Amino acid sequence: MRDDDAEMSEEQGSIQGDDEAGGVQAVDTALRVLSALIGMGAPLPLKTVAERADMQPPKAHRYLVSFCRGGLAERDPATGGYRLGPLAVRLGLAALRHLDVVQVAAPYLGHLRDELGFTAGLAVWGAAGPTFVRFEETNDALIISGRPGSVMPVLTSSTGRVFGAYMPRTVTGPFIARELAGTPHPGATPMPQRKPPTPAEVEALFTEVRQRRMARVLGDLNPGLHGLSAPVFDHADAVVGVITLMGPAGLIDTNLDGPTARVLATRAEEASRRMGWSA
Structure with a gap:
C-alpha cells in the first residue's frame, strides 16, 4: 500500500x-x-x-x-x-x-485573586471616564471603596493612568484638562488636594506607563491602598480594558519588576490574546 x-x-x-x-x-x-x-x-x-x-x-x-x-x-x-x-x-x-472584553477578561480576575490574594477589578472607558465593571474581592478586612460603576480619575489612579497612556488624546484630553484644573468629571472619585502635575509631568507619566505596560499608585487615592494596573488590548492594538490589583500597603508588592507585577502582566496579556491581540 x-x-x-x-x-x-x-x-x-x-x-x-x-x-x-x-x-x-x-x-x-x-x-x-x-x-x-x-x-x-x-x-x-x-x-x-x-x-x-x-x-x-x-x-x-x-x-x-x-x-x-x-x-x-x-x-x-x-x-x-x-x-x-x-x-x-x-x-x-x-x-x-462577538468578543466582549468583560466576558473575556472576567475569568482572569478570579485567577489573580486566587493566585495573589488581592482584590482584582476590570475597568472600561465609559462616558464618565475609567469605569469599573467587575470586581473579584478577597475576604480580608480591607474595605475597597470601589464598586462596579465607580469612576476613576485619569491622573491619580493606576487604572486611569493606563487609559491615559494608551487612549487617543482627543478622548482623554477633556478629562485630563478638568483634573488639572481641579474639576474632575462629575461622578468621578474625588482627587486628593495637592498641587496638580504640569503638562510635561503628565506626558512623562504616560510615557513611563507605555514603556512598562503597567501603572501603579501608592495611596494616591486612598491612603494605605496601593494599586497596580495593566492594559487589555484588542486585535487593533487598542486598549479596551484595564485590569487592576488593589491591596494594602505593606502587603501588596508594587515593584514593577516584582513577582506580583509579572503575574498581572501575564494574565493581562492572556486576556489580550483572547481579544485577538498579538505582540
Whole structure:
C-alpha cells in the first residue's frame, strides 16, 4: 500500500473511531494545517506548511487543496505559496465582532485573586471616564471603596493612568484638562488636594506607563491602598480594558519588576490574546 493510501486509510479510521474519544482526529489535523498559515506574511510554500504542521508534504497538500476549494486557504498565482483565504478572514472577523472584553477578561480576575490574594477589578472607558465593571474581592478586612460603576480619575489612579497612556488624546484630553484644573468629571472619585502635575509631568507619566505596560499608585487615592494596573488590548492594538490589583500597603508588592507585577502582566496579556491581540 502506498504511503498516501495508508494515510487516507488512517484518517478514515480516525473519523469513524474518534467520536467516542470526544473529537475527530482528521479535524484536529486540519486545524494544524490552518494554524500553520496564521500570522505569516508572504504566502508559504507547501514544504514550509508541512513542516509547521508536522506532517509529510503530500498529506498537507491534500488538506490545502480542500481548503482552497472551500475558501479557507488560497494559492498565490505568482509564487504558488499558500495563505489564508477569504472564508478564513470572514470567520476571524465574525469572531472578533462577538468578543466582549468583560466576558473575556472576567475569568482572569478570579485567577489573580486566587493566585495573589488581592482584590482584582476590570475597568472600561465609559462616558464618565475609567469605569469599573467587575470586581473579584478577597475576604480580608480591607474595605475597597470601589464598586462596579465607580469612576476613576485619569491622573491619580493606576487604572486611569493606563487609559491615559494608551487612549487617543482627543478622548482623554477633556478629562485630563478638568483634573488639572481641579474639576474632575462629575461622578468621578474625588482627587486628593495637592498641587496638580504640569503638562510635561503628565506626558512623562504616560510615557513611563507605555514603556512598562503597567501603572501603579501608592495611596494616591486612598491612603494605605496601593494599586497596580495593566492594559487589555484588542486585535487593533487598542486598549479596551484595564485590569487592576488593589491591596494594602505593606502587603501588596508594587515593584514593577516584582513577582506580583509579572503575574498581572501575564494574565493581562492572556486576556489580550483572547481579544485577538498579538505582540
